[in-house]
Amino acid sequence: MKNKILIVEDEALGALGLSDLFDKWGYEVCGSAYSGARAIRLDEECGPDLITMDVRIKGELDGIETARRIRAKKFVPIIFLSGYLREGVKEEVGIPDGVEFLNKPVNEEILKETVEKLLNNTKHTGQA
Amino acid sequence: MSGASRKPRKNTRLELEAMLENVPMAVLLVDNETNIRKANATASALAKRTRQETTGHRHGDAFKCIHSKDASGGCGFGPVCGGCIVRNTILETFRTGINQRQVETRGWFGHTEKPEELIFLVSTSLIHFPDETLCLVYMEDITARKLAEAHLIAKEQRWATTLESIGDAVIATDTEGRITFMNAVAEELTGWSLGMAEAKPVTGVFNIINEYTRAVVESPVKKVLEKSMVVGLANHTILIRKDGTEIPIDDSGAPIRDHDGRIIGVVLVFRNITERKQAEALSGRLAALVESADDAIISKDLNGTIQSWNAGAAKLFGYSAWEAVGRDISFLIPPGHADEVHEIIRRISTGEHIDHFESLRLRKDGSTIPVSLTFSPIKDKNGKVLGVSKIAHNITERKRAEDAIKREKEKLGLLAETARMLLSVEMPEKIIQGLAGKVMGYLNCHAFFNYLIEDGSQRIRLNAYYGIAEAAAKEIECLDFGITVCGCVARDGCRIIAEDIPNNPDKRTEMLRSMGIQAYACHPLVYHGKTIGTLSFGARDRAFFTQEEIGLMSTVTDQVATAIARKQAEDALKESNQKLKTALAEKEMLLKEVYHRTKNNMHVITNLIGLQARSINDKGAAAKTHELQSRIQAMALVHEKLYKSGDLSMLDLKDYITDLVKALTGSFLKGSRNIAIDLAVENAVVSIDAAIPCGLIINELISNSMKYAFPAALTDNTAGKISVGLRPVGNAQIELRVADNGIGLPEGTDLRKASSLGLKIVYNLAMQLMGEVDIRSAPGRGTEFIITFEKE
Numbered sequence: 075m076k077n078k079i080l081i082v083e084d085e086a087l088g089a090l091g092l093s094d095l096f097d098k099w100g101y102e103v104c105g106s107a108y109s110g111a112r113a114i115r116l117d118e119e120c121g122p123d124l125i126t127m128d129v130r131i132k133g134e135l136d137g138i139e140t141a142r143r144i145r146a147k148k149f150v151p152i153i154f155l156s157g158y159l160r161e162g163v164k165e166e167v168g169i170p171d172g173v174e175f176l177n178k179p180v181n182e183e184i185l186k187e188t189v190e191k192l193l194n195n196t197k198h199t200g201q202a
Numbered sequence: 203m204s205g206a207s208r209k210p211r212k213n214t215r216l217e218l219e220a221m222l223e224n225v226p227m228a229v230l231l232v233d234n235e236t237n238i239r240k241a242n243a244t245a246s247a248l249a250k251r252t253r254q255e256t257t258g259h260r261h262g263d264a265f266k267c268i269h270s271k272d273a274s275g276g277c278g279f280g281p282v283c284g285g286c287i288v289r290n291t292i293l294e295t296f297r298t299g300i301n302q303r304q305v306e307t308r309g310w311f312g313h314t315e316k317p318e319e320l321i322f323l324v325s326t327s328l329i330h331f332p333d334e335t336l337c338l339v340y341m342e343d344i345t346a347r348k349l350a351e352a353h354l355i356a357k358e359q360r361w362a363t364t365l366e367s368i369g370d371a372v373i374a375t376d377t378e379g380r381i382t383f384m385n386a387v388a389e390e391l392t393g394w395s396l397g398m399a400e401a402k403p404v405t406g407v408f409n410i411i412n413e414y415t416r417a418v419v420e421s422p423v424k425k426v427l428e429k430s431m432v433v434g435l436a437n438h439t440i441l442i443r444k445d446g447t448e449i450p451i452d453d454s455g456a457p458i459r460d461h462d463g464r465i466i467g468v469v470l471v472f473r474n475i476t477e478r479k480q481a482e483a484l485s486g487r488l489a490a491l492v493e494s495a496d497d498a499i500i501s502k503d504l505n506g507t508i509q510s511w512n513a514g515a516a517k518l519f520g521y522s523a524w525e526a527v528g529r530d531i532s533f534l535i536p537p538g539h540a541d542e543v544h545e546i547i548r549r550i551s552t553g554e555h556i557d558h559f560e561s562l563r564l565r566k567d568g569s570t571i572p573v574s575l576t577f578s579p580i581k582d583k584n585g586k587v588l589g590v591s592k593i594a595h596n597i598t599e600r601k602r603a604e605d606a607i608k609r610e611k612e613k614l615g616l617l618a619e620t621a622r623m624l625l626s627v628e629m630p631e632k633i634i635q636g637l638a639g640k641v642m643g644y645l646n647c648h649a650f651f652n653y654l655i656e657d658g659s660q661r662i663r664l665n666a667y668y669g670i671a672e673a674a675a676k677e678i679e680c681l682d683f684g685i686t687v688c689g690c691v692a693r694d695g696c697r698i699i700a701e702d703i704p705n706n707p708d709k710r711t712e713m714l715r716s717m718g719i720q721a722y723a724c725h726p727l728v729y730h731g732k733t734i735g736t737l738s739f740g741a742r743d744r745a746f747f748t749q750e751e752i753g754l755m756s757t758v759t760d761q762v763a764t765a766i767a768r769k770q771a772e773d774a775l776k777e778s779n780q781k782l783k784t785a786l787a788e789k790e791m792l793l794k795e796v797y798h799r800t801k802n803n804m805h806v807i808t809n810l811i812g813l814q815a816r817s818i819n820d821k822g823a824a825a826k827t828h829e830l831q832s833r834i835q836a837m838a839l840v841h842e843k844l845y846k847s848g849d850l851s852m853l854d855l856k857d858y859i860t861d862l863v864k865a866l867t868g869s870f871l872k873g874s875r876n877i878a879i880d881l882a883v884e885n886a887v888v889s890i891d892a893a894i895p896c897g898l899i900i901n902e903l904i905s906n907s908m909k910y911a912f913p914a915a916l917t918d919n920t921a922g923k924i925s926v927g928l929r930p931v932g933n934a935q936i937e938l939r940v941a942d943n944g945i946g947l948p949e950g951t952d953l954r955k956a957s958s959l960g961l962k963i964v965y966n967l968a969m970q971l972m973g974e975v976d977i978r979s980a981p982g983r984g985t986e987f988i989i990t991f992e993k994e
Contacts, residue, residue, distance in 0.1 A: 089966060
């Protein structure tokens with residue numbers, strides 16, 4: 075059973091690149107959203123095991139707020155991706171666990187390790 | 203005895219004749235032939251004959267009857283003698299033996315040119331003498347009485363005619379109060395005809411009551427008879443006519459007396475006074491109107507002497523009617539207006555009417571009062587001007603209101619002028635001198651001072667002034683906060699009105715007192731809560747200002763403060779605008795630089811890729827590298843367009859696509875491929891966010907067509923064609939169309955599940971643009987992509 079990943083990214087080619095990588099690594103990309111509202115809907119529809127979340131996205135909700143709303147309902151590990159990660163953004167997000175922050179452009183190896191780590195942690199802690 | 207009686211004594215005839223001789227009545231003794239046997243003295247006198255001339259003659263001959271000459275036989279033989287009453291009466295007496303009594307007859311006597319008419323009564327008495335029977339004829343001369351009677355009748359008739367013809371009603375009664383006479387007017391007024399009323403009691407016909415009490419008024423006839431004198435009727439008497447209608451009458455009654463002064467009746471004379479009553483009522487109403495009018499109503503003769511003076515005049519001018527009537531009007535005329543009166547009287551004399559003439563008049567207390575005067579000539583029945591009626595209306599209130607309006611207008615004009623002055627200058631503080639001068643003129647002030655607070659200090663500096671000497675101004679050029687009125691106002695930001703300064707113990711006003719200023723108002727120049735100076739006005743001739751004056755000063759002060767502050771705000775705004783412009787220009791420069799460098803870096807990248815590609819031997823890998831190069835170039839072109847465009851965030855797709863397609867097809871058409879490019883791109887300005895995806899989509903689709911649509915185009919001469927179109931749809935959308943007439947897409951191609959990177963890119967970018975993709979393709983019949991996306 076492949077792990078499902080939801081990509082939240084407003085740059086089409088960025089989303090395409092991530093999708094390609096996850097495909098290559100044996101994950102199923104269950105959805106790709108350009109806005110926070112669409113991300114929340116797709117999360118409900120496909121129930122991903124992990125979400126990659128661009129901080130700057132189209133629409134009224136930014137990535138952080140979208141993540142908060144999704145995590146308010148259930149636990150799902152989230153990797154925040156941003157061209158520029160501000161100091162103290164972790165504290166700002168305020169989600170204590172199951173969250174990682176990566177700078178864009180992302181290093182493929184670090185992304186692969188992070189995804190694996192988060193998915194493993196979920197399994198170990200039994201959270202789903 | 204009877205024998206003795208039948209046989210008269212001899213002397214009886216003589217005795218009789220002697221007896222009759224001196225009777226004061228004409229007596230004749232005649233025979234049956236009418237011969238006069240004897241005429242007494244009176245008869246002879248009547249006939250104007252001697253005794254001899256009458257005796258033995260017929261009576262007509264004796265009396266010289268004019269008919270005694272009609273025939274030669276004399277009296278009794280004339281043609282008319284058969285009708286002679288005297289003769290017939292005598293003969294009748296003889297014939298019948300019956301004595302006649304007082305038979306009236308008349309005749310003309312005297313054989314002269316002027317015979318005399320005599321009227322007399324004839325009585326007869328047979329007298330039997332022994333020898334004969336004779337007739338005693340008594341002739342009563344009533345000529346004089348008859349004449350008098352005729353005169354009386356004529357006189358009565360004249361009176362009757364007069365009574366009939368006069369305008370007054372006349373009723374005459376006897377002493378019993380019964381009506382004996384009514385004239386036509388009386389008939390008309392009472393409604394009774396004389397025929398109906400005659401002999402009726404006057405009270406039934408002349409029925410009068412009191413107008414107010416409606417009680418029956420005592421009969422004037424009764425009063426006249428009781429008092430034997432003329433009586434007037436009581437006032438307010440109403441006559442009730444026969445038909446019940448009522449007429450107001452005015453009247454008198456008088457006794458009728460005979461020759462001896464005995465009252466033989468009463469005459470009532472009365473008239474209908476309806477019209478007079480109405481006229482009286484009207485004039486009464488007019489008089490009341492005049493008296494109750496608020497306006498002064500005065501009449502004067504053409505000499506200017508006052509004839510009447512109503513209550514309004516007394517109230518307006520302060521003189522009572524008693525004081526004014528009879529005086530010359532000139533006491534009402536203020537100095538300098540004398541000519542006016544003469545001119546008015548001159549114009550009125552010609553019958554002119556003068557309306558609403560506005561002037562001044564003097565009151566008793568010496569004050570003048572503004573009045574609106576209306577003059578009309580007073581004329582007699584013939585139109586001759588007798589005097590002038592004058593109505594004076596007090597227009598003090600109106601004048602006051604007019605003055606207030608005028609002053610208000612002036613004030614608004616002044617404020618408009620000061621506002622205009624302040625708005626039109628660069629440096630408002632420089633024109634305060636001229637501006638305050640205007641305000642001073644309006645307020646009738648004698649000095650003003652304008653101080654401005656020196657920035658960041660506790661002092662004020664004199665900016666403009668008027669009404670003091672230059673040396674004095676030097677002394678007060680710079681003042682510390684507090685101490686003086688202006689210094690306090692500047693410090694506290696509150697206005698100070700100093701009044702009655704000569705008697706004001708306030709130390710702060712000392713300097714003003716030394717300048718002779720009695721009233722002083724100092725207003726702070728405040729803008730947005732910040733005091734920037736003071737503006738003050740002073741008067742030397744009065745100790746107080748009115749609220750209106752202080753209000754105006756306050757308004758002008760606010761205007762000045764606003765103008766100065768506006769100037770300061772403008773300066774600040776100009777400065778900040780300048781800073782913004784500079785900052786913007788710097789930013790634009792920076793942005794252009796960024797685009798430029800980005801474009802250059804992308805060119806470096808494509809060059810690097812190109813170098814790399816040439817070292818790749820694998821044809822497939824090299825082709826992919828070229829694709830990569832092409833994509834980067836499409837992006838670089840966007841940055842180039844941006845830094846070249848005036849607007850650094852927007853660019854026109856027409857310009858961009860035209861260049862992009864040229865660059866793309868140029869590289870593909872380096873060989874001799876027979877493919878035509880058809881461009882139909884309209885203007886569409888979009889942001890960089892739309893331009894890059896759009897450019898990349900076009901790049902992928904044209905590359906696709908070039909690579910796959912025309913596999914045979916290299917060898918045969920079939921004309922290949924690629925069309926690129928772009929047009930706005932409505933206001934918000936843009937439609938991009940890329941088509942070819944090639945072999946078409948493989949059957950069952952689903953863009954969403956496309957495996958080729960090109961189509962994946964197209965689909966994802968279209969989604970990023972929030973666009974819709976429509977693909978029309980059939981084997982051998984070409985391919986058409988239509989992408990509709992939002993402009994923003």
